[in-house]
Amino acid sequence: MLDDRKLEVLRAIVEDYVSTNEPVGSKSLVERHHLGVSPATIRNDMGTLEEDGYITQPHTSAGRVPTDKGYRLFVDKLSTVKPLSPAERRAIEEFLRGAVDLDDVVNRAVRLLAQLTRQVAVVQYPSLSRSAVRHIELVRLTESRLMVVLITDTGRVEQRVVELPGALTEDEVADMRSVFNQHIAGRPLVDAAGLVGDLPATVPVDDRPALVAVVSTVLETLVERVDDRVVLAGTANLARGSALDFPNTIRPVLEALEEHVVLLRLLGEIADPQTLRVSIGEENLYEGLYGASVISTGYGGDASNALAALGVLGPTRMDYPGAMGAVRAVARYVGQILAEG
Amino acid sequence: MLDDRKLEVLRAIVEDYVSTNEPVGSKSLVERHHLGVSPATIRNDMGTLEEDGYITQPHTSAGRVPTDKGYRLFVDKLSTVKPLSPAERRAIEEFLRGAVDLDDVVNRAVRLLAQLTRQVAVVQYPSLSRSAVRHIELVRLTESRLMVVLITDTGRVEQRVVELPGALTEDEVADMRSVFNQHIAGRPLVDAAGLVGDLPATVPVDDRPALVAVVSTVLETLVERVDDRVVLAGTANLARGSALDFPNTIRPVLEALEEHVVLLRLLGEIADPQTLRVSIGEENLYEGLYGASVISTGYGGDASNALAALGVLGPTRMDYPGAMGAVRAVARYVGQILAEG
DNA sequence: ACTTGGCACTCGAGTCTGATGAGTGCCAGG
């Protein structure tokens, strides 16, 4: 049904269309790629490709354009991730190394990715729930107000001010602080709330169970709430080939990008950092993003569990091999840097 | 030269053009507004308004459109800030009160502003350098690594990890912490680095001048670096009336919005929170933003010195009175909430 | 069974045309 030449034709169509942004016809196809056959033969092949739904023509007398299904086949079978050049790799590494803290790493990474791919880049902050606690700090603001500061091993810092049911002295707070840190430092954050909640019986929690309860609650809400921070860059890239790339306007796309919840779902269930996820056109399950493709992967953490995700979003007419290479490379470097820092 | 009726005509043109998005002609003008004269008279008035550069016609046989100079006159002399309805005020207050921390306040404020004005909203984080220190926390990560956490009275938290020249015990760190906090809590952050640097001779700094130097440096760099955080919302609003509003595409505008440095300059020298700044079209001094207008004001702080700025950005063809009212109201509420929290 | 050249056909894009009508500028009279 789909012999080798037909696949080759599909690949050529995708590549030409991506680079020229114009429907590609049989004649120009044989000119640009040296397939050893005549345009008529190509036309027959294109006919079957169209019957099978891999390509389509915008209007009767125009060339062919890949469908979502066509891009899917291209990505799955016909292309390989394009590795970056050594020069690019060096530039990436250098640029990311210059970061001074977590915010800086994330910001640099997202801009880098936008520039490399010339698409919209999205980076999720390292997930709190998947991180481990490095330190918990209790800061006594007044005698009955306490600030709980949480520092994770990825360098992320979150804080929350709470009202206490009763007064506390500085010494009491200090005791509590060291008890907490002894027992939960190094533990995954998801477990922390539970650990604080029922400290081993051997530990003297003296007469302040109220404080324990408060801190435990704070940890729980922190984990729930702030898992969803994402950063964007390169939205201006959407307005480049516009008219042809996005059916109507870029407005629904911009709207989707503002909905961080949508973005997080797009980045997807973060699998392991090895896997690249590609979601094409209507596969996106979000109406505003039909016409767009998302390439994402996990980063950080270990081989089987990523800390968070990052990726790029662009028109379905997109340089998949190149973008996939960039996403993979940036994810690796960011992962390395987090592991070191 | 410009008698009352001519000014009235200009106002009518601005209002009609803003609401219809079409060049306005003499006939429709007399129909919609009950000026007591004939179209011919209006035509004469429009003639002089055009000579003086307040309006222009896109092509010979079309209606008139305000120029930047026309909008400027409109904003300065012909319009008054439109106060929000009581219902809107209540909704704003309620929405902002629900915020749990500083990040949340800023995020809610920016979305609110975007929704109220249907334009792009920009909010700057409360400036570090203008804030006062609430607390400094020193966290001992290892014996020679220290995390410095800075908490301001606006609720902002910044942290930095530093390598120390030598080892430190937990007790030494604790001493240092209380010395620092005694002397700089409540002081403006800009002074903090200096205060830490030369603590009064009476204070025992024991044998750790190195630590003092390190912390002093950290404070300095913190102040320098992170003054520039801004948050955006409503970029999708740019893609609404597009074709007519922004000469070419919205791309240069999106590019400008990604350059946070540009944004900060746009928000402008933050004057007192009472003043509304309006920058129209080519007044913006940034080529990508000719065709756009920015309305901004300070918020927080006291009457003469704001903590930071916020505002909206839209096409010059914009509902100035309404947007100005929304910006002023949101700035006030955010200021209130920061003062309380 | 596949490939090829030929050929008629389709249809978007571009160009020209004329008609329409909104809007203007000007002028003479009130």
Added chain:
DNA sequence: CCTGGCACTCATCAGACTCGAGTGCCAAGT
């Protein structure tokens, strides 16, 4: 200084026409 009248300009629209890229199909060749 206002007004009605009038000739004029010019963008927009629809229709007619051409052009050409690209197709589908068929019969002949390998």
